[in-house]
Amino acid sequence: MLQVYYYVSYLAPLAILSLALQAETVAGSLRATVVLELGVFAALAAAHIAILRLGSVALAHVSGWINLAYSVRPHVILPAIMLTAGFVAVFVVRAVRPSALRWALFLPAIGVAFGASQFQGASPVDGRTEFETTAQAHRFIGGKIGAHTIRFWCPPPGHDTPPFRSIVSTYLWRWNLVNETLPNLTHEEAAALPADTRMVFLVYGDANLDDARAALRQFGLDSTLVAQQDFGAGSRAVRVVLADLTPLKRGT
Numbered sequence: 215m216l217q218v219y220y221y222v223s224y225l226a227p228l229a230i231l232s233l234a235l236q237a238e239t240v241a242g243s244l245r246a247t248v249v250l251e252l253g254v255f256a257a258l259a260a261a262h263i264a265i266l267r268l269g270s271v272a273l274a275h276v277s278g279w280i281n282l283a284y285s286v287r288p289h290v291i292l293p294a295i296m297l298t299a300g301f302v303a304v305f306v307v308r309a310v311r312p313s314a315l316r317w318a319l320f321l322p323a324i325g326v327a328f329g330a331s332q333f334q335g336a337s338p339v340d341g342r343t344e345f346e347t348t349a350q351a352h353r354f355i356g357g358k359i360g361a362h363t364i365r366f367w368c369p370p371p372g373h374d375t376p377p378f379r380s381i382v383s384t385y386l387w388r389w390n391l392v393n394e395t396l397p398n399l400t401h402e403e404a405a406a407l408p409a410d411t412r413m414v415f416l417v418y419g420d421a422n423l424d425d426a427r428a429a430l431r432q433f434g435l436d437s438t439l440v441a442q443q444d445f446g447a448g449s450r451a452v453r454v455v456l457a458d459l460t461p462l463k464r465g466t
Contacts, residue, residue: 250317253317253321254321254324257321257322257324257325257328258324258325258328260325261325261326261328261329262328262329264325264329292330293330295326295327295330296326296327296330297327299323299324299326299327299330300323300324300327302319302323303320303323303324303327306319306320306323307320343446343450344377344380344450347376347377347445347446347450347452348377348380348381348384350445351377351381351416351445351452351454352381352384352385354441354443354445354454355381355385355414355454355456358412358440358441358456359412359414359456360412362410362411362412362458363408363410363411363412364385364390364411364412364413364414365390365391365392365407365408365411365412365413365414366381366382366385366390366391366392366413366414366416367391367392367393367396367413367414367415367416367426368382368394368396368415368416368417369394369395369396369416369417369418369422370394370395371394374449375449375450376416376418376446376449376450376451376452377446377450377452378394378416378452379394381416381452381454382416392407392413396415396416396417396422396425396426396429397422397425397426397428397429398429399429399430399432399433401433404430404433404435405433407435407459409459411458411459412440412456412457412458412459413437413455413456413457413458413459414454414455414456415453415454415455415456415457416452416453416454416455417452417453417455418451418452418453419453422453423453423455430459430462431462434461434462435459435460435461435462436459436460436461436462436463437457437458437459437460438457438458438460439455439456439457440456440457440458441455441456442454442455442456
C-alpha cells in the first residue's frame with residue numbers, strides 16, 4: 215500500500231502525528247502535546263518544501279547509486295526510505311532518554327519519512343488544473359444522475375492518464391465502481407449492475423465508448439445516452455458520458 219500515493223497521501227501524515235504522541239514526555243500535559251504537534255507540523259512543512267525544491271535531484275542521486283547495485287525503481291526506493299526513517303523515529307522516541315536529543319533526532323527522521331511519502335518526482339500534471347477538472351466533472355455528474363443508481367466505468371488510471379480515479383473517488387469510488395479496466399467486463403460484474411443503473415463512462419473519446427458498449431452487448435445490455443461533456447485538455451482530457459442501461463433489443 216505504501217507504493218500507492220493515493221493512500222499514502224493521507225495515511226502517512228496521520229500516522230506520523232499519532233507516533234509523536236507515543237512519547238512519554240507528553241503524557242498528561244496538554245501544553246507539551248501542543249508544542250510537540252506544532253513542532254511536528256513545522257518539520258513536515260520544511261520537509262515538504264525541501265522535497266519540492268530538491269527532491270528530483272536527491273532521488274536521481276539515490277536512485278542512481280542503488281540501481282548500480284540492486285537495479286530497483288523509484289517506486290520501491292521511496293517506500294524503503296519512508297519505512298527506514300519511520301523506524302528510526304520510532305526507535306528514537308522509545309530508546310533515547312535525553313529529551314533534547316530525542317526530539318533533535320526525531321523531527322528530522324519524521325520529516326524524511328513524510329517527504330518520501332509525498333514525493334512523486336517530476337510530473338507534467340498541474341495540481342490546480344487537475345482539481346478543477348475533477349470538480350467540474352463531479353458537478354456535471356451530480357446534476358445528471360437524478361434518483362438513479364450510478365456505476366462508474368473507466369480505463370486503467372495512471373500518472374499519465376486523465377484523473378479517472380479522482381473523479382470516481384468523489385462518489386465513494388469502490389462502492390460505485392464497475393472496474394478500472396474498461397472495456398473489459400466479466401459476467402459477475404455485468405450481473406451485478408442494477409436494473410435502474412445510470413452508467414457513468416469516463417473515457418478518452420468515441421472509440422473508447424464504442425468498445426465499452428460492445429462489451430455490454432455481450433451480456434445482453436445496451437445504453438441510451440443521457441448527457442456527455444469533455445473536461446480538461448490535451449493528454450489529461452476526459453469525456454464524461456452518462457447513459458441509462460437498457461436490455462439489448464433483438465436483432466441489434
